[in-house]
Amino acid sequence: MWKGRFSKATADLVQQYGESISYDWRLYKHDIAGSIAHARAQVKAGILTQDEFNQIESGLRSIEIDIDAGKFDFSIELEDIHMNIESELTTRIGAAGGKLHTARSRNDQVATDTRLYCREEIDALTVQIKELQGSLLKKAEQYADALIPGYTHLQRGQPVTVGHHLLAYVEMFARDIDRLADARKRVNVSPLGSGALAGSTINLDRQQIADELGFDRVTTNSMDAISDRDYIMELLFDFALVGTHLSRISEDLILWCSAEFGFATLSDAHTTGSSLMPQKKNPDVCEITRGKTGRLYGNLISLLTAAKGLPLTYNRDLQEDKEPLFDSIDTLKIALAVNTEMIADMTVNVDTCLEAASDPMLLATDLADYLVKNGVPFRSAHELVGQAVAVAVESKTPLDKIDLSKISEHYGADASAVFNLETALKARTNPGAPSIANVKSEVARWKKTL
Ligand code: ARG
Numbered sequence: 001m002w003k004g005r006f007s008k009a010t011a012d013l014v015q016q017y018g019e020s021i022s023y024d025w026r027l028y029k030h031d032i033a034g035s036i037a038h039a040r041a042q043v044k045a046g047i048l049t050q051d052e053f054n055q056i057e058s059g060l061r062s063i064e065i066d067i068d069a070g071k072f073d074f075s076i077e078l079e080d081i082h083m084n085i086e087s088e089l090t091t092r093i094g095a096a097g098g099k100l101h102t103a104r105s106r107n108d109q110v111a112t113d114t115r116l117y118c119r120e121e122i123d124a125l126t127v128q129i130k131e132l133q134g135s136l137l138k139k140a141e142q143y144a145d146a147l148i149p150g151y152t153h154l155q156r157g158q159p160v161t162v163g164h165h166l167l168a169y170v171e172m173f174a175r176d177i178d179r180l181a182d183a184r185k186r187v188n189v190s191p192l193g194s195g196a197l198a199g200s201t202i203n204l205d206r207q208q209i210a211d212e213l214g215f216d217r218v219t220t221n222s223m224d225a226i227s228d229r230d231y232i233m234e235l236l237f238d239f240a241l242v243g244t245h246l247s248r249i250s251e252d253l254i255l256w257c258s259a260e261f262g263f264a265t266l267s268d269a270h271t272t273g274s275s276l277m278p279q280k281k282n283p284d285v286c287e288i289t290r291g292k293t294g295r296l297y298g299n300l301i302s303l304l305t306a307a308k309g310l311p312l313t314y315n316r317d318l319q320e321d322k323e324p325l326f327d328s329i330d331t332l333k334i335a336l337a338v339n340t341e342m343i344a345d346m347t348v349n350v351d352t353c354l355e356a357a358s359d360p361m362l363l364a365t366d367l368a369d370y371l372v373k374n375g376v377p378f379r380s381a382h383e384l385v386g387q388a389v390a391v392a393v394e395s396k397t398p399l400d401k402i403d404l405s406k407i408s409e410h411y412g413a414d415a416s417a418v419f420n421l422e423t424a425l426k427a428r429t430n431p432g433a434p435s436i437a438n439v440k441s442e443v444a445r446w447k448k449t450l
Helices: 012-018 021-044 050-068 081-099 106-142 162-187 206-213 222-227 230-256 284-308 316-344 350-357 360-373 378-394 413-419 421-426 436-449
Strands: 147-152 155-161
Touching: 021 050, 021 081, 021 106, 021 206, 021 316, 050 081, 081 106, 106 162, 106 222, 106 230, 106 316, 106 436, 147 162, 147 350, 155 162, 155 360, 155 421, 162 230, 162 436, 230 284, 230 316, 284 316, 360 378, 360 413, 360 421, 413 421, 421 436
Parallel strands: none
Antiparallel strands: 147 155
């Protein structure tokens, strides 16, 4: 389709090297929608007759139906989805097909298609992230009052509830959804009409095209419009961060499902066995998710790197945007789906969690707070409780069984009441803290939001 000035056929290896049809075929619906909008604007500009438009539209629709049905032969000689469709259109309808590319380049075409594709996938992924949040929320509700140690440095810190722990992930995914919504604003802009890099002498109504395709506005610099891939990089970052969050849940669940923790059990449907060790029940889904996250990061780095040295405007390097984008979207979709299912089927072993949370050491900070309430400065209180902890460790005695009055006169007879787990949790009433009442009201708030 660009052979006018060439006298030799493209080498086979060059075709193989440069083709993108093997993966960009998935833009076909967007390519067709873009072409129809473009053709309608051509009618308005007097470039096409209504009859020619009708032929183009029905030709493109018939191609769409064939691709939907898997009955379309893509050819690598035609490089990409844009030329495959245009060439087939001309085969089907004749001369009118040859007019479609007026005032358009594959540069603004591919940018348009990719933006439409991204918009659709942002919306689909948002739904999926919400479903995952729904799964986490149900578990958070079920285990709103199940006590569990909260950790820092993977050392037991203070008591929280399973509900509070799971709602932390609901928060992370809410930020992910926000980020996608924000990125969508920059995605949903129409580059069509920017041409190869400098617009066209034939001016089509860009706003009309944008409106037909559901874009919020048109781009305002033709050179930027065709070479901009920021929106893809931004999305790849957003996807990578969703991956980070999924990977952190995975790591929590891997720990929780170990014999050492024993806090949770995943269903048989979401675990796998060992071909050698008959007793094994492995959290492979979690491990795969943790592993796939590396791939999401890789895709981001690939595109950032491909774009960093490019002079304006379009360079063929930019064709390298699509595989990482598609791969991240495919990876994330299945990761979200399987995690949503797995979490919905997970059982928390409430008794084991409670036993771990009942370690009186978890209330050492509360004991310091008790001293503070009796007028001891926090630093001194910390030191005094530290001494009690040392005695407990040394004498292998639980912290709540130490004779505190021997350590400081600031401990009254009521000091041992600090070690009541229920009252300790109840006291954590500030916004964001894990009192059971708070966790329940957060569950209610999220239920409304979702
Ligand atoms: N397949 C190409 C891509 O994805 C389409 C744009 C080609 N433009 C060009 N000037 N060769 O980037």
